[in-house]
Amino acid sequence: MRNVLLTTEYDGTAYCGWQVQPNGVSVESKIVNAIYNIMQEKVKLYASGRTDAGVHAFGQCANFHTETNIPAEKIPKALNTKLPADIRIIGAEDKPEDFHCRYHSKEKTYIYKILNREYPSPLLNHRVWHIPYDLDTDKMKQVMQLLQGEHDFRCFMASGSSVKDTIRTVYSINLESIEGLITMEITGNGFLYNMVRNIMGTLVEIGAGKRPLEDMIRILESKDRNQAGITAPAEGLYLKEVKY
């Protein structure tokens, strides 16, 4: 049986998230329906991980097993004819039968975007976290270097998450600010639930001067979610890339 890996880009604004939910329309359900329409197969999609309601993706990955004889390079165009304009398949390739998008991912990259200016931007609605008060991005850059490397990131995991092993490695974390648009890019071997949004919320509190720089070490060492900052809104988060 073939095992096909899809790369997908989506605007998460209209969806309850990646995963099928009892209420609300999910990105996953739209793609599963498109596959059914094109291949007449009811498949199970295995994603690299869920994205929450409102979170976007430039390169979410998902695989499924299929009997179709459509060549991989023709699959994106075929599925796109059955998908709404806010979801697109931008790549497809055949993988070994035991390949699994979640378990075999080696590296993930997320982007978080903040618009730091007085007024919100109509051209970036639902695409950024709009922050009207001043952020000191130099402070944010300085303190976020502490997150690089292998750490126990339990303090940045959503409370209620049942994951036991909370040690992850951040390979790189960078921030640039161009005309008020602040972009953080973070790459790691994996991320805990809400980890990127909780890091961003904490960095913003430091950048706004609501917390001292020294807080970052204290928070990391506490391993306590209550010590960290707020959860940054979903709309600024993008799953950029998954590497296998």
Added chain:
Amino acid sequence: MRNVLLTTEYDGTAYCGWQVQPNGVSVESKIVNAIYNIMQEKVKLYASGRTDAGVHAFGQCANFHTETNIPAEKIPKALNTKLPADIRIIGAEDKPEDFHCRYHSKEKTYIYKILNREYPSPLLNHRVWHIPYDLDTDKMKQVMQLLQGEHDFRCFMASGSSVKDTIRTVYSINLESIEGLITMEITGNGFLYNMVRNIMGTLVEIGAGKRPLEDMIRILESKDRNQAGITAPAEGLYLKEVKY
């Protein structure tokens, strides 16, 4: 009487353009209504120029005469409470009574965005011209330098436009391409109707190899709209800035 200059940003997707039209909702009408709601005055708005249906703006300018005593710096926030999320006032200042946004503009900058890759991007829907075939941006950069300076741009004016003086000066025209996103920025003392879109359409035909490089000089010298390329779609065009 006060004369207030507004700077506005908008996503033009949902509108019939800047100007009030018998059918369709215009950006102008939304702002005039917001002014009426806040100031109880029915004003006439004078814009730097119209933008067509689907065209966006980072910095459209418009002025109006008013008796209001709201300080200029408080006007954006007040009007924004009465505007939909796809239109925002991002600046306001008092100007001399004879100031006119259209007649006193010294310089305008437009941006045109193309997404040059196989599949469209859900995150750039209605924000770019999606072109799936290869464009040679080096060719486009080379040929567009011919447009710099003072020229008779009649060949790039929409047929049917009644403007007599078709001489304009292009101060700068640049193009950059980053991961398939091609951005052209053009600054001049003024632009004829559809001039930027007609230039872009012609550049794309040259970049795609459908026309030789030499065509640009021939087209300019012909002063004939029929010699130039197609009109690029509205959705890739942004009025970036107007200088006074």
